[in-house]
Amino acid sequence: MSKVAGREKRIVITTAALLAVGGGAAFAYWSAMGQGDGTAQTGNTTDFTITSTVTSGGPLSPGGPTQTLTFTVTNPGSGVQKLSAVNVTVADTEGTLWDSGSGCSSADFALGTPALTATEIPAGGTASGTVTLQMKDRAGINQNGCKNVTVPLHFVAS
Template sequence: MGKTAGRKKRIIITTAAMLAIGGGAAFAYWTSTATADKTMQSTADSAPITISVGALAGSVLSPGGQAQNATFTVTNPGTGVQKVSTVVATILKSDGLDWAVGTCTKDDFEVSTTVVPTELSANESLTGTVTLKMINRVGVNQNDCKGVEVPLHFTAN
């Protein structure tokens, strides 16, 4: 009985040791690290804001005379919010070059705009005023400015 009990004991201990080793292997794991990078594009590109200008109203322009005024509307046709800080009107041809008719130039006029800086939500608009005045250039013949159409170029940002 001593031999059988000793043998059984060795079998039980060996089996337990094998299970412990095998069981330990079942709980073993690999270590690993991972990283990922992804560049996301914003949901939409901003659409350029649009500017529409009403007709100038007031007296006919003359050196040192009364000014003409018009309202303009800046609209955000995009899907996100856009900030409008300034709206500037200058006297330029539609191709962006200096304007002149004979000796009548932008130097014969004064242009100013009034707008309150704001953020425009999608499809929102703001209204401002543009004022055009002919200045009196002392000692300068301004006859070429009679009856001319003065082109206003608007820039908003």
């Protein structure tokens, strides 16, 4: 009987080892499908801001020196924004052509084409540019109304 008892021990030990390793275990599962929805939010554009300063040239006079103005376009937005162009006019803050009321107007001045250094401005970034301004010599027309005036420039970025 001792031989049989040893054989039973081996069978029990072998069965326990197979179950521990995963032998003889069966797995079952269900397959399934599903769907869902979600959303994301986009931002919006933020208007550029523009500042300018005279960087060279003397006081304007009929047919006299040209002034060069440097302007800076700032992107206060949270993403990259494309700057296609900057237009400059001798105009008030609403963009209406300027007239001093004393005989001087936007017709007395000529602006050059603005030059830019960048077309895509990152969030919080800037782009610089220049533009020239000259007082026209309007032959035969008294331009005394343009003495000692501050000429307003209106910048529009697009």
